[in-house]
Amino acid sequence: MTESQTRPDLAALLADAAMSMGGEPNYDATLEAIVREAQKSIPGTDEAGLSLLSSGRIKTAAPSSDFVEHIDQFQYQFGEGPCLDAILEADFFRTNNMAAESRWPRFAPAAVREGVQSMLAFRLHSDGQILGALNLYSRHRDAFDNEAIYTGQPFAAHASIALSHSREKVQLLEALDNRDVIGMAKGILMERFKIDDERAFSLLVNLSQRSQEKLRTVASNVVAEARSAVP
Template identity: 45%
Template sequence: MTADAQDGWIGSAPHASVTDSAVGVEGLDKLALHLGDLARFLQEQGSVEETLQGIVDAAVVTVPGAEYAGLSVVRGRETMSTPAASAEVVDQVDQVQIDFQEGPCLDVLYEKHTVWLPNTAEERRWPRFAARARELGIGSMLSFQLYVTGDDLGALNLYSRHAEAFTDESEQVGLLFATHAAVAMADAQERAHLSQAMGTRDLIGQAKGILMERYKLTSVQAFALLVRASQHTNTKLAEVAEYLTRSGELVGKRGGDE
């Protein structure tokens, strides 16, 4: 996120007030304004990818101690990916978790909302991961659970080059930030799913129109023909409709199918 974009949602002090003062009454007031601006900024993003990138970029200038940030998604407690990161080193560190199958996102984040890794040089829970993270220049981490659905998990991970970089204030601010981030992620994904559903509906409508015109069918009959083609070819209905509108041919249709 550029400096101009930061100024657009953080306000007159894009890098200062939230992270440079203790979370007292005045600090909480500033934090509330900051997070309100952040929520509006994230809501204005045009895609899920832009929303996720906005979250990690904003985390770095919001949570005390954070120098890098990334969003991790773990599926089935095994498969981990990083859909958004503020720097290349985040992808590298997360890849270490994947390679060694150990680390905060693959372990206790399923049981705890927050996980601290104060010093990678002294970490004993994930020794191989911590040693490699240290080699990559990471001194400490702070991770927040964003959601858990069955065996799937989403997490916000914060990184610093320094040991003991995160404090109680980091956790307080980070928990509030993570709440806004989780809402923004869910909202962006819901908008994307809605947009995709509307696109699929329109595509099926176009395909039905082609069949109705070509074979003088009713809307119900045309839809039934699409369903039959989908079932006979084991192809998703949306894919059948897309192929028909693009090629003019009904996938899997035989002479007797008309």
């Protein structure tokens, strides 16, 4: 029996992975599911993690172990490596002999010293926006064959969708939370100073500008102060 015959059908494998990644209750759980399913689904993978773009910076998320974060720090420190290239240049980057790698002259020797022999990184993107990269690591040479690419590319597409949807949920909840806090603060100011909604909001904006704090922070302070004054 061949290896391809012993592995689950790719469509079924990806369907199960997509359901797992898309069914998590919150953002952190979604990231952990992406990494967990990558380890299960993509052949050759010993460790996995995510490098995500956030506020113009790249940071590691949901590493399968401290080892992953340690290796990633070399990439960020040297400004080179497969995950950075996947984010900036192409859909994926693979190396199956890190010791002979010339594309990343500073990162490769550091990774080899820590025991990395093979790496595979896939870009994560959705609706034209680059989200980051899915990074796979192996302590063995020639770990990632063409099957890993064949499986990893559609997997990364599913992961991108799950990641994008989860981020949208977070942003929506934050927007609703901000609106609720600002609404409560406006109500407090309207009652306290006998002013209308528009003037209450203008007062919050003025306080935000003068204190150089975010509007939500100022609103939260107003609400907290009002609550503390209640006997």
